[in-house]
Amino acid sequence: GENVEQHPSTLSVQEGDSAVIKCTYSDSASNYFPWYKQELGKRPQLIIDIRSNVGEKKDQRIAVTLNKTAKHFSLHITETQPEDSAVYFCAASSGNTPLVFGKGTRLSVIA
Amino acid sequence: SQTIHQWPATLVQPVGSPLSLECTVEGTSNPNLYWYRQAAGRGLQLLFYSVGIGQISSEVPQNLSASRPQDRQFILSSKKLLLSDSGFYLCAWTGTGYQETQYFGPGTRLLVL
Numbered sequence: 001g002e003n004v005e006q007h008p009s010t011l012s013v014q015e016g017d018s019a020v021i022k023c024t025y026s027d028s029a030s031n032y033f034p035w036y037k038q039e040l041g042k043r044p045q046l047i048i049d050i051r052s053n054v055g056e057k058k059d060q061r062i063a064v065t066l067n068k069t070a071k072h073f074s075l076h077i078t079e080t081q082p083e084d085s086a087v088y089f090c091a092a093s094s095g096n097t098p099l100v101f102g103k104g105t106r107l108s109v110i111a
Numbered sequence: 112s113q114t115i116h117q118w119p120a121t122l123v124q125p126v127g128s129p130l131s132l133e134c135t136v137e138g139t140s141n142p143n144l145y146w147y148r149q150a151a152g153r154g155l156q157l158l159f160y161s162v163g164i165g166q167i168s169s170e171v172p173q174n175l176s177a178s179r180p181q182d183r184q185f186i187l188s189s190k191k192l193l194l195s196d197s198g199f200y201l202c203a204w205t206g207t208g209y210q211e212t213q214y215f216g217p218g219t220r221l222l223v224l
Contacts, residue, residue, distance in 0.1 A: 032210035043201060043215040044155070051210075089155065095210045098145060103154040 002027040004092050006102025013080050014110050021105045023090035024072040030092040033073045034099070035064060038087045047088075048075070080109045113138035117202050117216040124223050130175075130189040132219050134202030137183065142204040144185040145213070146177055149199040161185060162207075197223045 003026040013019045023033075031052035036044035050057045050064045050073065057064050063076040073092075077084055087106050091099040114137045124130060136142050146158040157170045159177035167177050174193060178186045185202055202216040 034213070043218055045215070046212055049212070093209050095208065098143075098157060098160050098209050099213060101155045101157075 001097065002030060002092055002094065002100040004090060004100050004102045006090050006105060008105060009103065010106045010108070012108045012110060015080060015082060017080055019075075019077045019080055019084070019107055019109075021075045021088055021090070021107070022072060023074070023092075023102050024070075025092040025100075026071070027092070027094050028068075028071065029094040029096075030071075031095065032093045033064070033066060034091050035075050036089045036091070036101075038089065038104075040086075044089060077107075080107075082109050082111050085109045113204075113214065115202060115204055115214060115216040117200075117219050119219060120217065121220045122222070124192050124221065126194055126223055127191050130187070130192050130196070130221070132187040132200055132202075132221075134185040134187075134216055135183055136204045139183070139204070139206070141182060141207055143207060143209065144179060145203040145205075146185065146187050147201040147203065147215075149201060151198070155201070158187070192223045194223050197221055 006023045034049035035047050037047045038044040048059050048062050048064050050066050061078045066073040085108050087104045089104050090102040093099045116135050143162050145160045147155045148158055160168050161179045164179055175189050200219045203213050205211040205213045
């Protein structure tokens with residue numbers, strides 16, 4: 001079955017800097033890759049997703065890139081702000097099974 | 112619009128007691144439903160999922176069970192809780208495909224003492 005690895009597990013950046021979180025997946029049939037943000041004590045919420053027919057997708061300060069050949073995808077957050085501090089989860093699905101999540105990255109933005 | 116509810120929001124239970132957590136979805140029909148558990152500071156562990164009434168798939172063998180008595184109702188149960196059952200339980204739903212956007216409920220925080 002699918003296996004998703006996520007790195008790093010923790011990440012600290014200065015406010016205004018960029019943050020990058022990387023995920024790799026094992027099932028070459030996977031073609032849907034969402035990213036979720038979970039603030040402390042809250043539910044995970046979708047922030048951006050990408051499907052395998054595109055290589056990059058942007059939404060304001062957030063972007064996701066996908067490399068299907070290498071089977072990895074990344075989340076990029078530019079101009080980080082303290083409210084970006086949270087745990088971020090990547091996930092992958094081939095459409096035949098539920099989402100498989102990475103173990104999460106705890107992002108701390110230092111003011 | 113669609114809404115997902117979970118209750119109770121928090122629960123403190125003694126070891127060996129039974130458990131019943133409920134999840135309901137409004138504003139959609141025939142959703143896929145999911146139960147996740149999240150231990151403190153950890154990732155999302157998929158416990159059960161369901162593609163229709165009475166259809167339950169289990170991801171992890173343990174002392175928990177799930178049922179879907181109605182199209183938009185998903186119940187997580189246990190006959191005897193263990194200390195290791197403590198955690199944040201999240202219900203989620205998607206449309207009929209696994210690649211549709213997945214929405215999480217507000218969660219139930221369970222502490223087993």
